[in-house]
Amino acid sequence: MVSTFKKYGWFFKLRWKSYTFGVVALIICAILQVMNPKIIGTVIDHFVEGTLTWPILLSWVGLIVLFALIMYALRYGWRMALFGNSTLIESILRNRLFSFFTRMDAEFFHKYRTGDLMAHATNDLAAIRFVAADGVLTLTDALSLGGVTLFSMFFFIDWQLTLAAVLPFPILIVVSTRLGKMIHSRYRGALQAFSSMNDHVQESVTGMKVLKTLGEEEEDFSAFKNETHHVITENQSVYKLKAALNPSIEIVMGLTYVIALLVGGNFVQIGRISIGDLVAFMSYIGMMRWPLLAVGGLINTLERGSAAYDRVNALLSYTPAIVEKEDAYQGALDGDIIFDIQSFTYPEDTHSALTDVSFTVNQGNLLGIVGRTGAGKSTIYKLLMRDYDQFEGRVAYNNIDIKDYSLESLKKGIAIVPQENFLFSTTIRENIRFGNPRLSQEEVEKYAKIANIHEDILQFPNGYDTEVGERGVSLSGGQKQRIAIARALAVEPECLILDDSLSAVDAHTEEAILNSLKQERSHKTTIISAHRISSIMHADEIIVMENGSISERGTHQELIHTQGWYNDMYHKQQLEMKLDKEGV
Numbered sequence: 001m002v003s004t005f006k007k008y009g010w011f012f013k014l015r016w017k018s019y020t021f022g023v024v025a026l027i028i029c030a031i032l033q034v035m036n037p038k039i040i041g042t043v044i045d046h047f048v049e050g051t052l053t054w055p056i057l058l059s060w061v062g063l064i065v066l067f068a069l070i071m072y073a074l075r076y077g078w079r080m081a082l083f084g085n086s087t088l089i090e091s092i093l094r095n096r097l098f099s100f101f102t103r104m105d106a107e108f109f110h111k112y113r114t115g116d117l118m119a120h121a122t123n124d125l126a127a128i129r130f131v132a133a134d135g136v137l138t139l140t141d142a143l144s145l146g147g148v149t150l151f152s153m154f155f156f157i158d159w160q161l162t163l164a165a166v167l168p169f170p171i172l173i174v175v176s177t178r179l180g181k182m183i184h185s186r187y188r189g190a191l192q193a194f195s196s197m198n199d200h201v202q203e204s205v206t207g208m209k210v211l212k213t214l215g216e217e218e219e220d221f222s223a224f225k226n227e228t229h230h231v232i233t234e235n236q237s238v239y240k241l242k243a244a245l246n247p248s249i250e251i252v253m254g255l256t257y258v259i260a261l262l263v264g265g266n267f268v269q270i271g272r273i274s275i276g277d278l279v280a281f282m283s284y285i286g287m288m289r290w291p292l293l294a295v296g297g298l299i300n301t302l303e304r305g306s307a308a309y310d311r312v313n314a315l316l317s318y319t320p321a322i323v324e325k326e327d328a329y330q331g332a333l334d335g336d337i338i339f340d341i342q343s344f345t346y347p348e349d350t351h352s353a354l355t356d357v358s359f360t361v362n363q364g365n366l367l368g369i370v371g372r373t374g375a376g377k378s379t380i381y382k383l384l385m386r387d388y389d390q391f392e393g394r395v396a397y398n399n400i401d402i403k404d405y406s407l408e409s410l411k412k413g414i415a416i417v418p419q420e421n422f423l424f425s426t427t428i429r430e431n432i433r434f435g436n437p438r439l440s441q442e443e444v445e446k447y448a449k450i451a452n453i454h455e456d457i458l459q460f461p462n463g464y465d466t467e468v469g470e471r472g473v474s475l476s477g478g479q480k481q482r483i484a485i486a487r488a489l490a491v492e493p494e495c496l497i498l499d500d501s502l503s504a505v506d507a508h509t510e511e512a513i514l515n516s517l518k519q520e521r522s523h524k525t526t527i528i529s530a531h532r533i534s535s536i537m538h539a540d541e542i543i544v545m546e547n548g549s550i551s552e553r554g555t556h557q558e559l560i561h562t563q564g565w566y567n568d569m570y571h572k573q574q575l576e577m578k579l580d581k582e583g584v
């Protein structure tokens with residue numbers, strides 16, 4: 001219990017004023033609450049002794065009403081204080097987690113599944129919030145109400161009677177601690193099951209089109225039912241223990257009542273305590289029920305919060321493989337690119353993805369990369385962007401090692417249009433100026449024109465204000481690609497990489513885009529990879545990749561005069577185009 005609250009220490013320090021107010025208010029409430037049985041006992045004794053008068057009765061009732069009003073105000077106060085804090089800790093951690101996600105590298109997202117990360121950001125944070133409010137509230141309430149009640153029983157009624165009545169309480173402490181530990185370990189299992197089910201939902205919804213095309217809905221649904229069943233059984237095992245906790249408290253309470261009645265009745269007979277005292281004592285035992293019951297609830301809340309906190313913390317302590325050097329070069333990235341890799345192997349892979357790949361791209365030049373799928377084209381881009389560090393060799397811009405640059409300079413200097421492009425659920429304008437939100441409409445249009453998408457956008461119902469993404473218009477693959485190109489151009493990158501990003505546009509549009517790119521980016525470097533030779537044939541240099549190595553290199557003219565893969569591919573594609581035109 002202490003260890004759980006220790007984890008939250010930083011937050012309690014941050015909000016110490018409201019926590020102090022909340023805790024003090026709870027304690028005052030507890031003190032006022034234990035006054036009532038004592039007042040009732042006193043009134044009963046007046047009644048038994050025949051000394052009860054209207055003024056006495058009214059003054060005691062007036063006191064009860066006054067206490068009730070004060071308690072109302074205090075309860076309102078502590079609720080506001082504690083629950084306000086709990087939403088704050090949730091939002092602090094949520095922001096921390098989100099900014100952490102945005103800083104993570106490719107390896108991190110390769111390692112963690114999206115569903116897991118979603119479960120951290122929702123379920124875990126809710127459990128943490130619960131501790132910061134309900135946990136603190138229950139602990140303070142249980143301790144103060146239980147403590148003040150025991151104190152009153154001990155000092156205001158009879159200490160021997162109190163000792164006799166609380167004899168069964170240690171049993172309860174042992175039972176609840178044991179069950180608490182078991183609940184903790186089972187709860188971890190339940191969280192993991194939920195996380196895995198979350199993954200399934202996320203993957204199935206994202207891949208619904210594929211599922212339907214392959215007619216796999218039934219199989220996927222039955223796999224999902226298994227996962228749900230697993231979540232249910234894991235949670236049931238938690239509830240079984242929780243269910244055992246409450247009845248054991250009832251047994252202890254019953255025992256306490258029996259002892260209090262036997263011993264207390266005897267004390268009344270021998271004149272040690274009054275009848276009013278015995279009635280007050282019985283009420284106090286009733287008041288002990290909530291603190292004792294709360295212990296069970298508290299264990300549960302704390303275990304959940306603690307498990308969730310550990311999971312979020314473990315995630316936040318992930319150290320990215322890509323770390324910026326202390327005195328990293330902050331200047332803009334420019335100049336020639338030197339790519340000289342002797343070998344690169346993906347983490348957790350055994351065979352090398354790139355072997356002896358060397359090339360230089362002079363500033364302002366266009367490099368074309370072609371090759372079969374899986375040949376290593378995208379891997380080159382990942383190293384050019386410093387997604388991975390553990391390669392043998394060197395990557396440099398303007399003769400400065402890529403590892404010496406600040407991550408910000410790299411981010412600003414390189415823009416990639418990946419094969420699978422992604423548009424955000426917002427307007428086309430916002431998508432284009434995503435990396436540069438201050439762009440004016442004229443500038444946005446300029447980049448849309450270079451990417452040859454301006455005319456298409458004007459045809460949409462709301463022009464640049466048209467929403468895209470899940471709730472917006474459906475765009476063709478080629479339109480998506482061109483908007484993604486405009487978005488990359490809008491950051492005016494020193495190095496623009498088009499990773500097979502013209503595959504869905506027709507040959508005529510492709511030519512137009514390449515021509516405008518050549519004009520607009522004559523002083524900046526562009527790298528294009530494509531399956532279609534026409535996309536890169538005008539490049540200053542073309543390299544052909546095969547199995548992670550360069551198999552051919554040169555200009556288009558040079559390559560079509562060698563008897564290699566490039567030449568074969570070029571002629572094959574020329575023939576296909578010719579047949580297409582002839583409508584064969």
Ligand SMILES: Nc1ncnc2c1ncn2[C@@H]1O[C@H](COP(=O)(O)OP(=O)(O)OP(=O)(O)O)[C@@H](O)[C@H]1O
Pocket residue numbers: 110346347349353371372373374375376377378379380419500
């Ligand atoms: N994250 C990764 N972990 C391990 N291996 C990977 C990873 N990404 C790619 N690979 C492997 O590296 C090799 C090169 O892949 P890469 O994506 O660079 O090929 P590509 O030429 O871009 O192919 P395509 O034209 O189909 O995109 C492939 O064998 C691929 O399976």
